[in-house]
Amino acid sequence: GETFFCLGMSRGAIGIVLSHLSVLKDAYDSGYDTIWVMEDDIEAIKDPRLIPEMVAKLDALIEDWDILFTDTDTKDTQGNHVPCRALAARPNFNIEPISSYFSRFYQISNDFSRIGMRYGTYSMIVRRSGMKKILDHFNSYGIYLPYDMDFWLVPDIKMYTVNNDIISHKP
Numbered sequence: 001g002e003t004f005f006c007l008g009m010s011r012g013a014i015g016i017v018l019s020h021l022s023v024l025k026d027a028y029d030s031g032y033d034t035i036w037v038m039e040d041d042i043e044a045i046k047d048p049r050l051i052p053e054m055v056a057k058l059d060a061l062i063e064d065w066d067i068l069f070t071d072t073d074t075k076d077t078q079g080n081h082v083p084c085r086a087l088a089a090r091p092n093f094n095i096e097p098i099s100s101y102f103s104r105f106y107q108i109s110n111d112f113s114r115i116g117m118r119y120g121t122y123s124m125i126v127r128r129s130g131m132k133k134i135l136d137h138f139n140s141y142g143i144y145l146p147y148d149m150d151f152w153l154v155p156d157i158k159m160y161t162v163n164n165d166i167i168s169h170k171p
Contacts (some may be wrong), residue, residue, distance in 0.1 A: 017147040028131040045165040066130030070163040071168035074120030122169035
């Protein structure tokens with residue numbers, strides 16, 4: 001019966017959530033099937049024109065994916081990958097055991113891996129199905145956690161990543 005909103009979040013973190021949700025809502029309402037969402041601190045590691053080719057390759061492997069990240073994971077200040085391996089609780093949402101998120105990590109080809117969780121939403125291709133799942137989640141449960149700690153809690157979200165960074169963020 002209580003309303004929760006942004007407990008302990010900085011104004012910047014609130015802004016990131018609202019920015020991502022507004023982009024997803026606009027794209028969904030406009031009828032887009034696939035969008036590429038990039039934050040302002042990205043860096044091209046490889047030629048970005050590889051992205052359409054990677055989307056086509058993933059389409060050939062997986063029919064119903066929701067999100068494709070263009071990098072393998074977030075990085076620390078030295079550029080080393082920092083895998084997400086922790087959950088943050090929400091007061092109004094039952095989170096699955098962490099083992100269920102870990103079980104979703106596996107390589108599906110030389111180019112892609114399935115993932116169950118991650119920090120960082122710097123550059124991601126989002127399908128219409130992913131837009132709807134994320135928007136429905138936030139419409140039902142509100143904003144409580146930073147975006148990159150919450151969107152992957154969405155039940156049945158199907159997330160993949162490239163195995164070699166194309167677009168990532170500047171550490």
